[in-house]
Amino acid sequence: MAEILPTYCALCISRCGCLATVEDGRLLGIAPDPAHPTGRAICIKARTAPEQVNHPARLRTPLRRTRPKGDADPGWQPIGWDEALALCAQRLRAAGPSATAFAVATPSGTAIADAFGWIHRLAHLWGSPNLVFATENCNWHRDFGPALTWGRGLGMPDYAHTACILLWGSNPAATWLAHAERIRAAQQRGARLIVVDPRRSGLANGADLWLPLRPGSDGALALGLIHLLLETGGADLDFLRTYSDAFAPAPDGRGSVLERLAERAAQWPPARVAAITGVDEATLREAAALLGATRPVSLYTWTGSCQQAQATDATRAINLLYALTGSLGQPGGNRWLPGPRLNDIAAFDRVAPETRARTLGLAERPLGPPARGWITTRDLFRAIAREEPYPVRALFAFGGNFMVSKPATRDAEAALARLDFFAQSELFETPSARWADLLLPAASCWEREGLQAGFMVDAAADAHVQLRPAVARPPGEARGDTAIVFALARALGLDADFFGGDEMAALDHQLAPSGLDTAALRAAPRGLPAPHLNAPPPMPRIALWSEALARQTGDGLPCWTPPETDPARPFTLTCGKVVAYCHSQFRQIDGLRRRQPEPLAELAPDVAAARGIAAGDRVAVHTAGGAVHYRAEISERLAAGTVWAHYGWSSETAPVDYNAAMDGECFDRVSGSNALRGIACDVVRLA
Numbered sequence: 159m160a161e162i163l164p165t166y167c168a169l170c171i172s173r174c175g176c177l178a179t180v181e182d183g184r185l186l187g188i189a190p191d192p193a194h195p196t197g198r199a200i201c202i203k204a205r206t207a208p209e210q211v212n213h214p215a216r217l218r219t220p221l222r223r224t225r226p227k228g229d230a231d232p233g234w235q236p237i238g239w240d241e242a243l244a245l246c247a248q249r250l251r252a253a254g255p256s257a258t259a260f261a262v263a264t265p266s267g268t269a270i271a272d273a274f275g276w277i278h279r280l281a282h283l284w285g286s287p288n289l290v291f292a293t294e295n296c297n298w299h300r301d302f303g304p305a306l307t308w309g310r311g312l313g314m315p316d317y318a319h320t321a322c323i324l325l326w327g328s329n330p331a332a333t334w335l336a337h338a339e340r341i342r343a344a345q346q347r348g349a350r351l352i353v354v355d356p357r358r359s360g361l362a363n364g365a366d367l368w369l370p371l372r373p374g375s376d377g378a379l380a381l382g383l384i385h386l387l388l389e390t391g392g393a394d395l396d397f398l399r400t401y402s403d404a405f406a407p408a409p410d411g412r413g414s415v416l417e418r419l420a421e422r423a424a425q426w427p428p429a430r431v432a433a434i435t436g437v438d439e440a441t442l443r444e445a446a447a448l449l450g451a452t453r454p455v456s457l458y459t460w461t462g463s464c465q466q467a468q469a470t471d472a473t474r475a476i477n478l479l480y481a482l483t484g485s486l487g488q489p490g491g492n493r494w495l496p497g498p499r500l501n502d503i504a505a506f507d508r509v510a511p512e513t514r515a516r517t518l519g520l521a522e523r524p525l526g527p528p529a530r531g532w533i534t535t536r537d538l539f540r541a542i543a544r545e546e547p548y549p550v551r552a553l554f555a556f557g558g559n560f561m562v563s564k565p566a567t568r569d570a571e572a573a574l575a576r577l578d579f580f581a582q583s584e585l586f587e588t589p590s591a592r593w594a595d596l597l598l599p600a601a602s603c604w605e606r607e608g609l610q611a612g613f614m615v616d617a618a619a620d621a622h623v624q625l626r627p628a629v630a631r632p633p634g635e636a637r638g639d640t641a642i643v644f645a646l647a648r649a650l651g652l653d654a655d656f657f658g659g660d661e662m663a664a665l666d667h668q669l670a671p672s673g674l675d676t677a678a679l680r681a682a683p684r685g686l687p688a689p690h691l692n693a694p695p696p697m698p699r700i701a702l703w704s705e706a707l708a709r710q711t712g713d714g715l716p717c718w719t720p721p722e723t724d725p726a727r728p729f730t731l732t733c734g735k736v737v738a739y740c741h742s743q744f745r746q747i748d749g750l751r752r753r754q755p756e757p758l759a760e761l762a763p764d765v766a767a768a769r770g771i772a773a774g775d776r777v778a779v780h781t782a783g784g785a786v787h788y789r790a791e792i793s794e795r796l797a798a799g800t801v802w803a804h805y806g807w808s809s810e811t812a813p814v815d816y817n818a819a820m821d822g823e824c825f826d827r828v829s830g831s832n833a834l835r836g837i838a839c840d841v842v843r844l845a
């Protein structure tokens with residue numbers, strides 16, 4: 159008899175509520191659960207869940223390497239869990255905590271969110287200063303970057319009451335279904351939508367205004383819009399007087415902060431902005447008029463404006479533009495949802511200051527991710543290969559495929575070959591996993607329990623707590639990552655801090671302040687609203703002038719420097735996500751591969767015409783860092799001069815990896831975010 163089990167899809171940030179059809183422990187299918195706060199729709203990734211669960215290439219048992227690193231065949235030898243865990247403990251002890259780094263997959267594009275806090279707790283209590291994470295290219299500029307301006311993250315648009323939505327470098331129709339659904343509902347209610355994106359797709363098709371900017375020029379565009387808003391009287395001066403430093407004297411003593419901002423922005427008159435961004439003057443003025451007259455405004459930005467060499471300045475400029483609308487923290491503007499009250503489990507506060515002082519990159523980027531122990535592969539590989547600034551000898555990774563998801567860095571292979579010990583929990587053997595000494599089979603999100611406290615997209619969704627049941631049996635001996643963390647903690651002598659190995663006791667501790675526990679959640683598989691939420695945060699003070707940035711960079715206001723032009727690479731390359739895949743994942747899932755069989759580069763018509771390329775041609779996209787091969791598509795929906803290409807592909811026989819052509823030394827000086835968008839390129843037709 160088939161059973162229908164309420165659950166949610168944990169494969170990406172959307173965490174869509176869904177219904178699993180299960181028979182005899184076998185997962186037969188996934189369907190939307192409209193009764194769930196994020197259950198209106200599911201995407202094709204969730205629909206292929208049975209194929210993910212049953213895939214023959216899934217790891218089924220711990221595997222130990224028997225051949226030298228760098229050999230095509232690692233000579234994997236199956237071993238038991240006890241032996242694997244004992245080996246981990248022995249090798250991590252040999253390296254010592256400060257020479258051990260941890261790594262974690264992105265919680266926004268994998269299900270590792272289940273274990274994210276516990277992985278941090280393990281790293282912190284073991285005493286490691288370093289955790290590799292995608293944050294600098296992912297959520298940093300959304301969750302932490304805005305703190306430079308208003309002390310906390312971007313918050314969530316109050317879509318139920320907003321009059322105008324500014325969607326800047328984010329494409330939720332492909333990347334966050336539940337979010338796209340809230341925006342569509344706001345539009346149906348009459349809210350206006352402005353989209354800033356070099357590519358017109360998803361919600362941009364139904365937007366009131368599309369600003370097709372040249373990739374990487376976001377800082378110039380935002381400064382230009384600040385100028386227009388100030389010049390046309392569209393800024394909310396009363397709001398700024400109450401909540402910001404606008405009318406305070408500028409710290410360097412020349413006029414008020416607002417006067418200095420106006421002076422800075424005046425360097426960006428519409429004609430100059432149009433020339434640099436490719437957005438024509440009329441559209442710029444129309445955008446400023448909409449932002450000036452249609453209040454309250456809400457803002458969402460994500461990776462489009464962040465994966466750039468000047469990401470911090472772009473983020474600051476966009477945030478200041480938003481502050482001028484007077485909508486921050488107001489009904490219909492961006493607000494900070496309180497979320498369920500929980501006990502902290504990640505234990506950031508238990509990292510000793512001398513441990514944190516050793517975090518790689520902290521000295522160079524004290525305002526960036528290293529302040530929380532999050533490091534880049536570039537810094538990790540330097541530490542392993544060249545012992546700069548000190549040697550790292552062991553790496554323990556929970557998923558993550560940094561060899562494909564991060565840009566090329568010169569020390570990568572030397573570092574991975576040199577590590578004394580590299581262990582990784584994974585679903586599949588990936589180009590990163592191939593360098594491991596030990597591979598641990600992870601149960602997928604469909605095969606393990608997981609807790610989601612808050613579903614983000616509005617107040618009701620964010621108060622919702624759900625304990626996801628396992629809806630399929632894990633393959634072989636695969637285990638959930640949380641179980642692996644707890645077992646490793648025991649092997650490292652940290653059992654007392656891990657609830658004696660009792661995962662349910664641990665979850666009950668985490669949940670206790672919310673008024674919920676695992677028993678209540680198991681009895682209500684669709685989830686429950688948390689009885690106790692955090693206190694709503696007070697309205698923050700807005701710093702148009704950032705003292706922290708002034709101290710680090712010498713400039714308290716955002717600036718933007720046009721990149722040097724290169725006649726050999728006249729076009730601009732950028733990238734983005736497609737519905738079928740998350741980053742480097744799912745290429746082995748036939749149901750998804752059929753939808754997106756090969757890497758594509760979309761060319762703006764002027765690019766194709768200039769290089770004599772027709773739709774369907776094989777092309778090479780050349781950057782200063784290398785060449786990537788694609789099938790060409792020609793798209794009217796791209797900003798002129800733009801190439802929009804897929805990433806996350808890898809192959810041993812063909813150059814298909816976008817990030818292999820990126821320069822890992824080119825990154826934002828404050829956050830470390832890599833320049834992956836707005837890259838000078840040329841395109842040639844392959845025979």
Ligand SMILES: Nc1nc2c(c(=O)[nH]1)N[C@H]1C(S)=C(S)[C@@H](COP(=O)(O)OP(=O)(O)OC[C@H]3O[C@@H](n4cnc5c(=O)[nH]c(N)nc54)[C@H](O)[C@@H]3O)O[C@H]1N2
Pocket residue numbers: 262263264266267268269270292295296297461465556557558559560562563564583584585586588600601602603639733734735740741742743805806816817834
């Ligand atoms: N050019 C370019 N590069 C990008 C981006 C871009 O837009 N353009 N986007 C960036 C962004 S936003 C991010 S977040 C990063 C992502 O970078 P990564 O976090 O490295 O993401 P993936 O490449 O998807 O690799 C995730 C790996 O984790 C494994 N995995 C999935 N679920 C689980 C699980 O539950 N447990 C375990 N143990 N393993 C699991 C998968 O099998 C996969 O191999 O990529 C970045 N790279």
Ligand SMILES: Nc1nc2c(c(=O)[nH]1)N[C@H]1C(S)=C(S)[C@@H](COP(=O)(O)OP(=O)(O)OC[C@H]3O[C@@H](n4cnc5c(=O)[nH]c(N)nc54)[C@H](O)[C@@H]3O)O[C@H]1N2
Pocket residue numbers: 170171264265266267295296297326327328329330332333334354355356357372373374375376459460461462463732733734735736737738739740741835836
């Ligand atoms: N299907 C799917 N969903 C995902 C993921 C996935 O890999 N696949 N990953 C998850 C993760 S980890 C993340 S971080 C989120 C990211 O979610 P998003 O930020 O929405 O993802 P992207 O598609 O990478 O980028 C957003 C938009 O930026 C545009 N863009 C490209 N270059 C520029 C530029 O220079 N300026 C501006 N303004 N826009 C530009 C792209 O055309 C794209 O429409 O998605 C999450 N959801």
Ligand code: SF4
Pocket residue numbers: 167168169170171172173174199200201202203204333334335336
């Ligand atoms: S958008 Fe797709 S992959 Fe993401 S949670 Fe929803 S169904 Fe799962």
Ligand SMILES: [Mo]
Pocket residue numbers: 264266267292295296297
């Ligand atoms: Mo991400």
